[in-house]
Amino acid sequence: MEFGVRDEHSLAVRRPPMLGESLKSFLLRLANVNACKYKTLVKHLGFGPSTWFTPGSASESMMYTALSKVLNVSEQALLEILRTPSMKDLWIPSVIGTSEMKVRTVRACLSCLSEAPYHRQAWQHAMYCVCTKHNEQMIDCCPHCGNGLELGFCLNGRCHDCGSHMSDGPVQEMTVPVWQKEVLQGAQSRELLQSLLGMSMVAVRPLDLFTSDIRVRDMRVVEVMALMQKAWNLLHSYTARQALKEALNRRWHEVNQVMGEELPLTLYREATALALANDNASDGELDASVFESDSRELDIIKSTKRFAFLCEGDSTRGLVKATQLMKFLGIKPKDFEQLRQAGVFIQINPKAAKKDALYCLEAVARQFSKLIRVDNVEEGYVAYDEFVPVACKFISGLHEGSVLVDIFNCDFPTQLLSNQKGTVIGRLYVHKESFCEKYTECDIYEYQTVPVTFLPGFFGTQMPNVRAALKSVFVQKVMGFDVLRAKEDIPTSALKEIHDNYLILNKWAYSHSKSKTKCLCALKRAKVEPLVRVNEEHCNSFEIYPKSAEHVLLDRYDELAQNYEGRKRRRKSEF
Structure with missing residues (x-):
């Protein structure tokens, strides 16, 4: 690579990248030769220190533009050296299963580092587990202390934690797995990569609660290899496919029986092509009726998310979602979170996301049974939604969620109008005098002061009218x-x-x-x-x-x- 004529943007010391070098490795080497920190160099180039330069992403493209200015070379020249042909077609943004393949941990091949000490871009692909040049298994942790590798290990050859040299580590030789060869062939292998990830989710790890839990980029090399090997065998084994067909068939009937047709599930769309038209392994086809339905498609990836709840022994008829419960209550998520933290409503699947949180209907019903139901509201009671939200704005330190916790704990009198339709909050009435005694006559809560600038919003008019x-x-x-x-x-x-x-x-x-x-x-x-x-x-x-x-x-x-x-x-x- 030949550098162009220097200008006011040029770095003091310019160095060319190595073939197939990862972008961050090249930036680290540039920072070292220019006697500055990595953060300083990246900031000079217009980026934050925690930016991920995922291959094919917008941040990577912008970094190429910035480097071309400070090195006085063309972007195409940088691209030809840094992006190897085998990686160009595979790492494409906005393609499911390909743009998220950059692993978070640092991987390395000891034999490659002994030849040239720099970090290769190919090593960071999640499916690159065995070095194709030396038939050597990649490492992602120090063989001596077991801690994860830092990028500096690839440049100076020493562990950041224990200081041991890479030459002291054992080399584990092995044959490149067939699934790695097929996946790393380029653009034509994207379908195979997506199918492998799908089969990993469906069959190998069927109890994952979230679609994104199969994050191969977060796994160790050994775990990825074991996972992909099982998925590969599933794709290309007639016996395994028959077992999968039976399992899916059972799941189909169980889902309909337990959860009902209204559940928004769709079948894993790529499941009809499990064998990927491989002539050598296509000794049997899956039953299409397992995967297709005129009324509704089932997505096994999503169904495992809810289907895992059956392992807890709970029937879906006895469960209610957090979103449904909040709609029934008529309260905001933040207030509901305070109810959950106070133990008023106990979530049966604490690892689930907020929108998928489930609660036992019996436990919810017990909480509502504490509220006194009346046909006519007694004197001295005022509507909750007309009084409590406003009072919380005026009383310093008082939150509506805290009031709801006290209501369900029966700390002051309330009444629920039984013959009125609407949410619980819309039918709830609180005793005004008791409310004021509890929240305005104690040391915790007190009236506060606000500036004049608050008044236009309070009065609902403009400042000239307020001043008048x-x-x-x-x-x-x-x-x-x-x-x-x-x-x-x-x-x-x-x-x-x-x-x-x-x-x-x-x-x-x-x-x-x-x-x-x-x-x-x-x-x-x-x-x-x-x-x-x-x-x-x-x-x-x-x-x-x-x-x-x-x-x-x-x-x-x-x-x-x-x-x-x-x-x-x-x-x-x-x-």
């Missing part, structure tokens, strides 16, 4: 002082008093999706005068009414609907 309202006698009386003159933060206890005892028309009309103009007309006809009315320049009017004004609006609720819902169209000129 703060100058009014009514607001100053509620606050207890002149906020603008004192330049103090506003106590949320005063805001809570306004919210509980007065009607802020702007917010009421917005929250109920009503026309504010119609609300004003209804109140004017009822001869209800506002306590505060301001209308500053470039602002819509802003009014605060007595709480009794809300009864007037509720009596005419259906008449206050907006005239037009949706985006307003610009009127076209008729001229």
